[in-house]
Amino acid sequence: MSRVELTGIAKSFDDLQALDDVSVDVEDGSFFVLLGPSGAGKTTTLRVIAGLEAPDVGDVRFDGHSAGGATPAERDVAMVFQSYALYPKQTVAQNIASPLRARNVGPDEMQKRVEEVATLLRIDHLLQRHPGQLSGGEQQRVALGRALVREPRAFLMDEPLTNLDVKLRVEMRAELTRLHRHVGRTFIYVSNDQAEAMAMADRIAVLHEGRIQQVGTPEEVYDHPVNRFVATFVGSSRMNLLDCEVQDEVLIGTDGWRLPAPPAALGHPGRLQLGVRPEDLSVAGEGSGGHALRGVVYAVEPLGDRVLLDVEIGDTVIRVKAAPTVVHEVGQALDVCVDLTRAHLFDHDTGLALSRHAEPARQTL
Ligand SMILES: Nc1ncnc2c1ncn2[C@@H]1O[C@H](COP(=O)(O)OP(=O)(O)OP(=O)(O)O)[C@@H](O)[C@H]1O
Ligand SMILES: [Mg+2]
Structure with a gap:
């Protein structure tokens, strides 16, 4: 069992600040x-x-107790690295058993645990092979097995x-989530791949330049990004950004387009950016309705089930996920419909999202 809390962690390497005020609360048993x-x-x-x-500053807590100066062994966490670092001269069984040997577990118990883990990871038929005789995915499973055999707290x-x-990555994603459910322990998983994070996480912390940008469920970070960084980092195709400002309840694009201003924009002086995901745009006449931007097709990339269109709106090129039923050609003029209910607005200079709804009055004690 383990809840893991980080509070106000800072860490510098010489003059580089690698972590700045990092605080996260990882629930027991979560991914x-x-x-x-x-x-x-x-x-x-x-x-x-x-x-x-x-850390230079800050605290790490396991189940409410400060880890203070506890050694890695005392913390009882298992780390799995990007490089598998298996022992080449040992068999798969010996590799998996290595953390148990260090703990003086008896041979019968050791064999039982190794077989259990190998069955769980579906590598029980490989136990007598050496790492050099395994595929990358199989080696990865052995590395996972070596972590699992110990039953660490996280x-x-x-x-x-x-x-x-x-x-194999996509297959292993599903395997890992299955494994997580099976062992029911806390997993803290590092990734630079937003699709992987969206597919596996209970909660995601988005980190950029040593600072936590946002913590939330995959749906929260996707649907309600707090700033432009999160908005453009999360999502299978990058969110489009269009410079604009608001005047008399109208959003006026730097490229000359006009749309009714969403409530969040009203009364906001200065430069803004409208953020719309390619999947929230469509080509007029596809039954989408909504408010439109006039543009010219710049590039067409068929994806099978959808077509990615790059469309020039004035000086800005935006990406649209369109239905594959209508044929589009480079140079063709068209109207791109914007689903304003799914659009985001950012302060151009700070990159902070303008709240879609008026802020509820903060409660004071
Ligand atoms: N031991 C070290 N000495 C000096 N600088 C370091 C050290 N470890 C990390 N850094 C620096 O700290 C910053 C954060 O590094 P870190 O390895 O945590 O990044 P990361 O998010 O894991 O990146 P990646 O996805 O490339 O693995 C980087 O700028 C890195 O160069
Ligand atoms: Mg790294």
Whole structure:
């Protein structure tokens, strides 16, 4: 059982601040994903949790107790790294058993535990092979088995699927969520792949430049991103951003378009950006209705079930996920409909999202 809490963690390497006031509360038994681009501070956060790195400021708590200066072994967490680091001269069974040998577990108990874990991971037929005789995915499972055999209080996984090919990655995602349900322990999983995070997480913390941007369920970070970074990082195709400002209840685009201003924009002075995901745009005449932007097709990319259209709206190129039924050609003029109920507005300069609904009055005590 383990709830993991980080409070106000800061960590610098020389003059580089890798983590700045990082606070997260990982519920016991949840699948928590730390999501962010390269250099965001994800591995550093995991290493701080594991006790491999001491924070400059802040506290790590397991079930309410400060880990203080506890060693990695005392924290009883298992880390799975991107590189599997298996022992090449040992069999799969010996590799999986290695954490138990260090703990003086008897041979019968050891064999039983190794077989249980191998069955769970569906590698029980490989126990007598050596790592060099396994595929990447099989090696990955052995590394997972070595972590699982110990029954630690929490699993820390640092991009464990990055070395696998796309198909295997998608398969392993499902395996990992199944495994998580089976063992019922806390998983803290690092990823730079938003699709992976969306597919696996109970909750996601988006990390950028050492700071937590947002923590929420996959739906919350997708539907209600708090700023432009989260909005454009999460989502299978990047959110479109259109410069604009509001005048007399009308949103006026820098590229000349006009749309009725959503309530959040009213009374907001200065430059704004309208954010719309490609899936919330459609081509007029496809039965979508709504408010339209006039544009010219710039590029067409058929995806099978959808067609990705790049459309020039003035000086801005936006991406539209259109139905594949109508043929579109480069240079063709069309109207792009915007689902304003799904659109986002950002302050151009700060990048902060304008709330879609008026803020409820804050309660004072
Ligand atoms: N031991 C170290 N010494 C100096 N700088 C470090 C050290 N470890 C990490 N950093 C720096 O801290 C920042 C965060 O690194 P970290 O490894 O946590 O990023 P990450 O989010 O895991 O990135 P990636 O996705 O590339 O693995 C980076 O700028 C990195 O160069
Ligand atoms: Mg890393």
